[in-house]
Amino acid sequence: MKPLSSFSRRNFLRTLAVTGLASGSAFAAPTSTAQPFNEVHDLVIVGSGFAGLSAAYAALKAGVKDILILDKMEAFGGNSCLCGGLMSVPLNPKQQKQGIKDSVELMVADMTKAGRGFNHPDLAKKFAENAVNICPMLDECGVQLMDKVIRLGGHSAPRTMVPTAASGGGIVVPIHNWLKKNGVQFRNRSQVIDLLMQDGKVTGVLVNCDYNWKDGSSKKEQRIGSRGGVVVATGGWGQDKDFIKTTMPVYSLLECTSQPGATAEMLKALLKSGCLPSMLDMYQLGPWASPDEKGAGPGSFFADYAFAEGMA
Structure with a gap:
């Protein structure tokens, strides 16, 4: 393993861009910290879908070994598992x-x-x-x-x-298994509720452990530090009706095909830390559902294929 001091932020981000799948990352350079952490890793990634998995792959290729991926849901993969891939x-x-x-x-x-x-x-x-x-x-x-x-x-x-x-599971599962085989740690039911900051830099995350998405309960809170920064790869917030109301109120009345965990707590944490995302009032809408189906059912696949050639 390369010494952490040689872990180049620029090279890592360049590798992320090369993978093509990673997006939505918030990365802070390594920094010393006096905050008491329950545990510390070389890199912490929040989210286990396409973006989080490809970020972990890129980090491994850059020489980082101690990588922790956190996901608040019981199952890994998020919306990436549910999509058509x-x-x-x-x-x-x-x-x-x-x-x-x-x-x-x-x-x-x-x-x-x-x-x-x-x-x-x-x-x-x-x-x-x-x-x-x-x-x-x-x-x-x-x-x-x-x-x-x-x-x-x-x-x-x-x-x-x-x-x-x-399905997206055909991509997520093999990459997940390969990363585990190569030493990446995965931890589910771990809801990240805030980014830990020191001197304007992200040094870790605040986590609700044993999180239950159905009732919002958790057993304890932990502070997890990261020597090499934090990658936020938590996807969208289509199921967060309250947050949608703040940017596009009429859309909060629409059904969403995203999994229940697609909420905005990490976006709020990023805004709180000083990040300034753009176009928060623009949402992707499409014919990916039917009133007769909950979520993305057969109508979704019909629309995907039929729209390529037009509809008579």
């Missing part, structure tokens, strides 16, 4: 094998059109350029993909890879 990646190996023409520029153009021009151009370009670099991670972790490449709605070329399990 469709990954739109320009210039991926399956495209090239089938002779499908695509480019980074075309992907950026599709993203900008779908985003109505609200996209951050530099981030969109970085995503499109680096998305293909998730493929070695998927291969190494044993993620099984279908041979076909499909074209989803809004995409100008077939570029979407599909796991053989036809």
